[in-house]
Amino acid sequence: MFNETSHLMFLRDYQTGTKRKMILPKERKSAGYQDIAPRIFDLSKKKSCSVQITLLNNFWVSQIDTHHGITLEHLQEFIRLWGKLSSITLNNSVQDTIHWKFTSQGEYSTSTAYMAQFAGHTTSIMPAAVWKVWAPPKCKFFAWLIIQNRVWTADRLLRRGWPNCNLCPLCKQVQETAAHLLFQCRFSQRVWVEVATWIGLNGDVVRSWRFEASVRDWWIKNVIERGNQRKAIASLFMLMSWEIWKERNARVFRNTAATMMMVVAKIKEEAHLWAMAGATHLSIVMPRE
Numbered sequence: 001m002f003n004e005t006s007h008l009m010f011l012r013d014y015q016t017g018t019k020r021k022m023i024l025p026k027e028r029k030s031a032g033y034q035d036i037a038p039r040i041f042d043l044s045k046k047k048s049c050s051v052q053i054t055l056l057n058n059f060w061v062s063q064i065d066t067h068h069g070i071t072l073e074h075l076q077e078f079i080r081l082w083g084k085l086s087s088i089t090l091n092n093s094v095q096d097t098i099h100w101k102f103t104s105q106g107e108y109s110t111s112t113a114y115m116a117q118f119a120g121h122t123t124s125i126m127p128a129a130v131w132k133v134w135a136p137p138k139c140k141f142f143a144w145l146i147i148q149n150r151v152w153t154a155d156r157l158l159r160r161g162w163p164n165c166n167l168c169p170l171c172k173q174v175q176e177t178a179a180h181l182l183f184q185c186r187f188s189q190r191v192w193v194e195v196a197t198w199i200g201l202n203g204d205v206v207r208s209w210r211f212e213a214s215v216r217d218w219w220i221k222n223v224i225e226r227g228n229q230r231k232a233i234a235s236l237f238m239l240m241s242w243e244i245w246k247e248r249n250a251r252v253f254r255n256t257a258a259t260m261m262m263v264v265a266k267i268k269e270e271a272h273l274w275a276m277a278g279a280t281h282l283s284i285v286m287p288r289e
């Protein structure tokens with residue numbers, strides 16, 4: 001199943017032995033030295049060396065190139081590595097053995113090898129939150145950006161020193177951030193309450209949204225972790241976020257402002273168009289009018 005390199009990637013816990021054959025070449029990304037002290041490993045002049053030679057008279061210390069300066073992080077790594085290596089005792093009368101670290105008996109199994117490939121793997125919320133949701137591509141793209149806080153709201157423009165509107169264009173009271181604009185602003189909150197009531201949901205939850213730290217957290221809690229009607233709510237979140245963003249842009253760039261009820265009416269109108277175009281889940285939760 002594995003070639004030599006990938007096979008060795010998973011073999012970590014070498015039993016005490018001569019350690020003559022265990023080397024720490026660059027390509028073995030999970031070799032201990034590199035994991036424990038990556039910065040020290042970078043400074044090392046000899047990266048491929050047997051453990052036996054490495055440990056002999058602390059040979060590894062003499063190979064650390066300090067000519068370009070070292071930082072506090074280098075020192076911390078050095079101390080950590082020193083502590084680990086000082087506890088190793090080599091036994092010349094014992095041959096090296098290798099131990100499979102993903103099973104308790106140390107024996108290789110294909111199932112644990114398969115699972116090991118997912119170690120450290122993080123699941124993206126984007127497929128469920130954005131890509132598999134019914135919405136026009138421009139709305140999906142916008143949602144993908146704003147969930148990652150990559151839309152040019154005033155707070156981000158300010159950090160770059162670029163011209164910005166500073167206060168939220170919808171309420172003109174608070175500095176504009178993505179989270180404020182979409183669900184913390186009192187204007188947006190009133191829009192959400194109106195639309196929630198329209199589809200038969202309790203609008204009280206909207207008030208608790210001001211405690212959410214980010215668009216991502218808010219989206220996960222209210223869309224991804226939603227049991228029933230998830231697909232419908234996911235489409236609705238995209239539609240409403242998009243319309244609130246459009247109203248914000250109209251105020252910033254065209255100096256025109258719609259009332260809260262006009263934005264709500266636009267959302268309802270768009271929701272009907274989306275339903276007709278194929279947003280089946282959204283059409284189920286919408287009232288017949």
Ligand SMILES: [Zn+2]
Nearest residue numbers: 168170171185
């Ligand atoms: Zn506001």
